[in-house]
Amino acid sequence: MPVAGIDVGSLTAEVVVFDRGEVLYSVIMPTGANSRAAAEKAMQKALDESGLKKSDLEFVVATGYGRISIEFADKRITEITCHGRGAYFLDSAVRTVIDIGGQDSKVILLGDNGRVLDFAMNDKCAAGTGRFLEVMAQALEVELENLADLSDQARETVSISSMCTVFAESEVVSLIARGLPREDIARGLHQAIADRTAGLVRRVGLEEKVMITGGVAKNKAVVKALNEKLKTDLIVPGEPQIAGALGAALLAQDELARKQ
Numbered sequence: 711m712p713v714a715g716i717d718v719g720s721l722t723a724e725v726v727v728f729d730r731g732e733v734l735y736s737v738i739m740p741t742g743a744n745s746r747a748a749a750e751k752a753m754q755k756a757l758d759e760s761g762l763k764k765s766d767l768e769f770v771v772a773t774g775y776g777r778i779s780i781e782f783a784d785k786r787i788t789e790i791t792c793h794g795r796g797a798y799f800l801d802s803a804v805r806t807v808i809d810i811g812g813q814d815s816k817v818i819l820l821g822d823n824g825r826v827l828d829f830a831m832n833d834k835c836a837a838g839t840g841r842f843l844e845v846m847a848q849a850l851e852v853e854l855e856n857l858a859d860l861s862d863q864a865r866e867t868v869s870i871s872s873m874c875t876v877f878a879e880s881e882v883v884s885l886i887a888r889g890l891p892r893e894d895i896a897r898g899l900h901q902a903i904a905d906r907t908a909g910l911v912r913r914v915g916l917e918e919k920v921m922i923t924g925g926v927a928k929n930k931a932v933v934k935a936l937n938e939k940l941k942t943d944l945i946v947p948g949e950p951q952i953a954g955a956l957g958a959a960l961l962a963q964d965e966l967a968r969k970q
């Protein structure tokens with residue numbers, strides 16, 4: 711019996727339709743200004759693509775910061791629980807999950823059974839999140855998708871001293887004006903994200919294995935910097951952005967099983 715999970719984040723909305731132990735369909739769409747409309751649209755697309763009607767879905771769990779506005783959800787569950795569940799399903803050896811999204815980052819510690827033992831979250835400022843990298847890509851006049859490649863060409867690391875996104879942006883602009891190589895600045899920016907994230911990891915303690923989820927997991931330079939900083943080999947799932955929605959779908963399945 712098909713169920714669905716929907717994760718409406720600050721930048722993207724994901725839907726996972728799940729049935730009989732596997733993902734039937736998943737969709738990733740921009741959230742835009744209206745999270746409710748984004749949720750409707752993403753769900754409709756997932757239904758159209760999987761050939762299902764809304765009434766075919768036996769249970770829908772919503773997560774993400776926009777979960778409150780999703781009227782068609784049967785239950786709303788926090789991102790921590792959903793990301794933990796999604797990551798554990800993808801690899802049951804995972805004990806630490808690092809999720810870096812558009813506006814927050816979180817580290818989740820899982821027990822042997824996949825239950826959440828502890829977590830730490832940064833949702834107070836954009837530093838250490840995808841938003842930080844978006845602002846910096848703009849300042850460096852490079853597409854976000856090419857920021858990691860730029861950083862790969864670096865010979866040195868220009869360290870960025872400002873912790874705050876707004877100040878770091880001015881710092882980057884003045885470093886460019888001083889003629890410092892853009893690739894060296896890019897490496898410094900990825901280093902800054904890794905430092906921030908490592909601070910969050912220290913708050914819960916690192917347990918192997920470690921998985922990275924969220925859109926920033928698609929940035930290879932962040933993954934590399936974190937591997938070096940944390941002295942680990944991060945597991946990057948095939949589609950790291952859907953981990954929260956996948957976890958929500960798995961929890962929907964649990965709810966359904968409980969009801970029956």
Ligand SMILES: Nc1ncnc2c1ncn2[C@@H]1O[C@H](COP(=O)(O)OP(=O)(O)OP(=O)(O)O)[C@@H](O)[C@H]1O
Nearest residue numbers: 719720721722811812813814840841924925926928
């Ligand atoms: N192809 C890509 N290459 C590099 N970075 C990417 C790519 N796709 C997405 N990102 C990064 O992912 C971020 C968005 O991540 P994600 O979709 O997980 O956010 P979100 O879930 O909407 O946000 P939040 O969980 O904070 O509410 C962007 O800010 C961007 O930095």
Ligand SMILES: [Mg+2]
Nearest residue numbers: 719811924954
């Ligand atoms: Mg998210």
